[in-house]
Every structure is written in C-alpha cells, then in structure tokens.
Amino acid sequence: MPRVMGLIVAVFIGWSAPVWAQGNLNLYCSATIEWCQPIARGFERETGIRVTLSQKSTGEMLAQLRAEARNPRGDVWWGGTGDPHVAAGEEGLTQAYESPRIAELHEWAQAQWRQTEGRTVGVYASVLGFGFNTELLTRKNLPAPSCWVDLLRPEYRGEIQMANPNSSGTAYIVIATLVQMMGEDPAFDFLRRLHGSINAYPRSGTAPITAVARGETALSISFVHNAAEERAAGFPVGHAVPCEGTGYEIGSMSIIKGARNLAAAQRFYHWVLSAEAQLAASQEAKKLQTMANRRVPLTDGAPNMATARIIDYDNARFGASAERRRLLARWDREVGALPR
Template sequence: MSSHRRGGLFRSLIAGTAIAAVAGIAAAQADSITVYTSYEEDELAAFLERMEEDLPDLEVNVLRLSTGDLHARILAEAGNPQHDVIWGWAVTSMVDPRIQDMLEPYEPANIDRVPERFRDPDGRWFAVTGYMGAFCVNNMVLEDKGLPMPSSWEDLLDPVYEGEIVMPNPASSGTGYLQIASLLQMKGEEEGWEFLRALDKNMAQYIKSGSRPCNVASQGEYAIGASYALRAIKNINEGYPITMVIPSEGAGNELEAHGLMASSDNKDAAKRFLDWTLSDAAVDEYYNWKEIVTVSGGSIPQNFLDAGLPEDIGSVMYDMDFAWSAENRDRILEQWQSEFESE
C-alpha cells in the first residue's frame, strides 16, 4: 500500500490485499470513506486533488481496479461490502441486478445538471463521464513498414496488419468489453463473432489494461493499439507520433457512474462526496480529462479538438444498448475466453 499527504489530508491508493484494514479505519471515522473506482490513475489523482480543495476535512481511501476486476471484487464482497461509494465505474457493470441490489437511491445536489437518460430511474446511480473507443496508430511504424492508415474496424482485417495490432482483454478491461460489445451490436452476433475470429488472426496480443494498447503503440512496439480516445489525445499531447482514428463504423462507448452503497456506515460523508461530484469544480476537472461529459457547464478543450476529437461527439458515437451489454456480459466473456484466451 502506498500513501501520502497532500493539503493535510491522508489518502491511500489501496492494493487489494490492504482493503480490509483501510475499511476498518473508514468505519471508525465519520468523515472518512472508502471508494471503489475504475478511473485511470492520472485522472483519478487530478479529481482527488481538486476535491481536497473543496472538502479538506474528508478523508477518501481509494481502491482502483480495472472495470472487470472491480466487478468481480464487488460481487465477491457482496456479503460484507468494504466500501461506501462506487465512483466512475462502467454503467454496463453498474446495471447488473446483483450490483443494483447493493445500492441505495440518492439524488445528490445539482442532480438536474445530469440529463435523465444518464441516470437510473430509481436514483441508484448517475453517470457524469464516459469514454469511447479509438485506435492509436503509430505514424512512424506505418511509414517504416509501408502500412496504410486504417479508418475502420473492417480495415484491420487486412493481412498486412498481421502481428501489428493489440487490444484490451474484455474480461478485465471495460474498454475491451465495450469494443467487443459494440462490434456484436453493430454486426449482429453471428457476423460479429465471425469478424472477431478474423480479427484475431492479425492480433499480436490482448492486454489487460484499456490504456496500455495505446501506450505500447505510441512507443512503437506495434502499429495499432485499439484503446480509447482520451488516452490517444493525451499521448498525442505528450508528443508521441500517433494518429487517433475513430472507426468509421462508430465508436463503441461506455458511461461512468457513481452510486451510494446501502451498506455504508458513513452515509453522511459519502453523500457529501457524491454532492461534490456534481459541483462546478468537479465538472471543470471532468472536461480536462474526459472525452464524454454528461454534466452541463463546460466545454471541450482545444487540445482535444486539435488531436482529432470532433466537437459533436455524438456524431461519431455508436448508439450503445447498455442493458444488452450488461445482460449478456457473462455469456459473451465466456465465449470470448473460450475462443481467444485458450490459444
């Protein structure tokens, strides 16, 4: 477990094995909460730093896991939940009935800033941010190997890309699952699975993280990393020689939601935290980090637009059926693992 002080507030980024001890501390302090999240580490740190400015007396202990790993963790702890709040977690996972049964309805201050379509009708969760799939394509690798610039998922079936593509493992990565689920929804399941089998022939590896495929492509290890738009934007801004490609079929996407655990012993503090997530300060920070923000009150940064993100995000987003993605998740992952992880 690593820990540090910033602004007088103790905060922990908790390893999975250390959560019980930290949760015990949280239970003993009225202004201390434990939060589970799948926000990426860099954006998580920025959000927490901004929060400390507004809520300096609130201690927030954080467990950060990838979407799939967090899903497994919460279900494993269902008989004795160890956290107070779910923060920035995939709606596709949040709408799992087993998860929803653990949540207590709560409408935080400023909930009207979030359109109704991004909220649970019963008030158990609300989604403020999101992410969408994109390819990180290394311009130098393409030039060195004489490869064409892809513009679509269909382009990735070209044999010239054999061994040059990496993408996230959908069993552990929310980005990976949204990519698989969007392809199955776009093409229908029969054609979608045939497409994935054909794509697998060009795949170098499946990586646990949603951001790492972009990172390894950015570093020139592979030509193409199927990742998400925000990671591509950040890497472009850091000077990596990549192009962000939003697939012409439409970008699979996921929303990130917050919710209050019914089992929490620190609900007043947890509600203060959830109220803050819809504050002006929080919304300003979301726009600095996220390609999709559902909350009114901000604008897309110019450097996002310069990296290739369209001003009208909706024009490139595939219209995801999140309920379908949730209902079929276990079945899809079981088939995916049986076909592609056993190799």
C-alpha cells in the first residue's frame, strides 16, 4: 500500500541486496510548483533517476524536516528563502557537501556556502525593493518612490503595506537590511516613523504585492521579482530598487541529513548548479530571479544585481535564530505595539 513505507523497507533490506535500477530521489522543493517541476523533469531526463517531488513553502518544509528528524524522508531540499535553510543547518537537519561547481557561482552564493560550513548553497537571489500600483498613484497624484526615505513622505500616509515580520521572512529581511544599512537604532527609528504610514501588516510575505496589484494599497515593500511577475500577469504594477541600496534573499539548497539516496542527492546538487540546468528551468518557469551560476544570462525585465546597489548582506549574523528572535522582539516592543 504505502510506497514510502516500501521505500524504507527496501532501503533497509537493500543493504545486502544489489542496488536497484537507476535509483530514486525525494526532492523537497520550496519554490513554486511551476519552477519545481521543470527541475525535477530535467534531472530525470538527464540521469534516469526517478524524482518524487514534494512542494511546500520554506516554513512548512522546515516544520516537516523537524517532525521527520528521526526518520528523514527527503533527500535534498531545493529552493525557498535562505534563513530556514540556515536554521535547519544550525539544528543539524542538513549536511555539508562540496561540489566542484561551487567555484562557478556568484560571490553571494559562495558566501552563503562558506558561512554555513557547506551545509547550504545559494541557487538564486531576489532583490528587495518597492512595488507600486501605477494607476492608483496617478489617480491620487502621487510620485513613485525611489529611495527608502521617500517612504516617510506624509502623502504616503496609510498607503504602504509591509508583511508582519513575525510571520513573514520577507519582512524580516526588510528589518535586517535596514539594520545593516543604517545601524540598529536609526533603523528602528525609521521603522517607527514608517509605522504611521502603513495601513496593514498582513501575515504572508506576498500579500502586500497582491494588494498593490489589485489596487487595495498603493505601495508595498516586496521582492522586485514579485512585482515584475504581477506586471507580467497584466496588472498595473511598477517596481523600484531603493537608491540607498537594498538587501536580498538567497534561494538556497541543502542536502538533508540522513538522506536515504545520498548519491542521487549529491548528483542532483551537482547538476542543478550547472548553468544549463538553471537556465532551462528558470526560463520554462518564467522566473526573474538572478541565478547563482555566473554563466546564466539575466532574463529580460529582471532586476540586475550588478547595477542595483546591493548591500553586503551578513547571512551568518541575521540568519541565526537568536539574533532573529532579538530583532523581532524589539520590533514587537518598539514598533508593532504602537498605535497608528
């Protein structure tokens, strides 16, 4: 009846028996299904290894990894924001691996790999910025924002949305970015002043840009590629990368500790870092993020990590759960609890 159970039994029994067929890979994927599928199919075509794909958001996937810690069912975890990957590494849920392709990657991807002692590697990056509804701005006769300080303009009062950092990794990256750019106290001062202009802190990270697309709010602090995707879907959405500089999120990959198909997982890891694999999958899924391999050209309309002023994001410090808890508690105390 249960194939998963069968796999386990097969693996345990299989220690003495010869290895069967081309093998299997249990791929845990935290990007959108449109992106996960071409990757899984591409790997199957390339190697003949059968991929069983399971798609969940990063937070849900981390919860699942924890629940399965004593009896892991996944082999490799691809995609989704980096912090949960880093947290999983801290908790010993993932294992280190070194692929010869590490040298082919952009510096930010290599940096994450070094900082996590090889447990997690960057596979794509998304830049933080603003999304705005062009129609609504025209109707209200408002200028489009281009810098962080613009957000404090009085005419934007009640028009900005940002996700709740307690629930959304995106919003936490906003705080971490501001702290790294301005220093901690000025950053919280900025967030306090911004608080008056914000009409809601929705719980999900993509909710603000969805609200912008549907004209429910004029501005949002979001990932630039999300704004570009809404625009591609036919909504009047524009985006900007802040002039003072901005932070970014690294979509990451880790090999799960205790992976049953370790060899297949390592082969996948190696394959998916290649420029060909990254290009094919991201084009099929129409993704606008920057890919980790340096040889992948930038998609049209995608924000350029090279020209935007990107800060040197300190993943080791801001990905650690103690620092995260401290900053979130401070945000709760000094910003979230204030009346508007």
